[in-house]
Structure formats: C-alpha cells, structure tokens
Amino acid sequence: MDEEAQAQQALKEMFRRDRAEVAAHPPRKPRLRDSSRTLAWVVGIVVFVVVLLPVTFIVVYPRFGPVDTMNSFCQAEEDGEYASAYALLSKGAQQRVSLADFTNESRTVTLVSCSVSGGIPFIFNQTQATLDVDYSLLSDGAGMTENGTMSFVHESGGWRVDSTSLVII
Numbered sequence: 001m002d003e004e005a006q007a008q009q010a011l012k013e014m015f016r017r018d019r020a021e022v023a024a025h026p027p028r029k030p031r032l033r034d035s036s037r038t039l040a041w042v043v044g045i046v047v048f049v050v051v052l053l054p055v056t057f058i059v060v061y062p063r064f065g066p067v068d069t070m071n072s073f074c075q076a077e078e079d080g081e082y083a084s085a086y087a088l089l090s091k092g093a094q095q096r097v098s099l100a101d102f103t104n105e106s107r108t109v110t111l112v113s114c115s116v117s118g119g120i121p122f123i124f125n126q127t128q129a130t131l132d133v134d135y136s137l138l139s140d141g142a143g144m145t146e147n148g149t150m151s152f153v154h155e156s157g158g159w160r161v162d163s164t165s166l167v168i169i
Contacts, residue, residue: 066129066152067116069159073150077111090153090160109166110138117147127154128162135166 069088076085082103086094089102097105118132128151135146148165 065154065159066131066150069152069161070114070116070131070133070150073161074111074114077106078113082106088161090155090162092153093160093162108139111166112136112138112143114150128152129154129159133164137166 073085073088076082076088083099085106086099086102089097113136114133116131117134130149130151133148133150135148137144137146146166150161150165151163152159153162154160
C-alpha cells in the first residue's frame with residue numbers, strides 16, 4: 001500500500017470511530033419540560049402581580065382605614081395631643097362637641113390605649129363602619145379596661161371618628 005492509500009484508510013478509520021462515538025453518546029436535546037415549567041411559573045407570577053395584587057389591594061386595604069384612624073386617634077389622646085385627636089373627628093362629631101369641651105373631657109379620663117377586640121369588619125365601598133374596641137383608661141390614678149365601640153364615617157377622603165362609647169364625644 002502506498003502512502004495515499006494508507007492516508008485514505010486512516011481517514012476512513014477515523015470517520016468510523018467518530019460515527020461510533022456519536023452513536024454511543026448522542027447529543028442531548030433540550031428538555032422542553034423544564035422550560036415549560038419555568039414559563040408556567042413566570043406566567044403565574046405575572047398574573048399574580050398584574051391581576052390579583054391590585055384586586056387584593058382594593059378589597060383588603062379599605063378594611064384597615066378605620067383601624068388606622070382609631071390607632072391615630074388613640075395615640076393622639078395618649079400623647080395629650082387633643083387638637084390632633086379632635087381633627088380626626090367627623091364634622092358631625094365636631095358639631096356635637098367643641099375643642100375646649102373635648103379637651104376638658106379627655107383630661108378627666110386619660111385614654112392610655114385602645115385596640116380592636118372583635119375583628120375587623122369587611123368594608124367595601126362603604127361610608128360607615130363600627131369597630132368593637134377595648135379601651136385602657138386611667139381615671140383618678142386608677143387603671144381600668146372598658147369594652148366599647150367606635151363608629152367611623154368616610155368623609156373628606158379619609159376615615160373619621162364619628163362616635164365612641166366613651167364619654168369624650
């Protein structure tokens with residue numbers, strides 16, 4: 001055999017070896033299952049963010065408006081900022097009691113804290129709400145707890161205290 005024939009024979013042998021190796025170890029095809037699972041997660045997250053999150057915000061957030069107002073009102077009372085607490089009263093409540101009378105009444109019975117006791121009502125597109133409240137009070141140096149209610153109205157773009165079971169309003 002001459003050199004050219006040997007070279008051709010060597011090339012054929014290499015070609016056969018390469019084909020045998022490819023047959024023994026075929027290249028992997030991409031797994032569609034993994035990419036479809038990832039796509040499903042991405043679509044799920046996008047649906048949650050675009051659709052469910054705004055709906056949740058619209059339905060759930062208004063429930064906390066009266067609670068936020070109650071907390072602000074009680075904090076102002078506790079801190080002795082009676083004008084700030086008075087500003088959280090509804091127009092009707094402010095017509096029933098003056099700032100001076102409100103301040104005098106607030107000083108006789110010190111509101112230490114208040115908290116929702118009966119759960120938060122479902123408020124959707126409503127203008128009134130009532131919360132069951134546990135009041136912690138100081139009167140003549142003695143501490144006491146009283147159960148009562150606070151009524152709220154939605155006016156001027158926010159929730160306002162309309163009445164309480166305390167003597168203040």
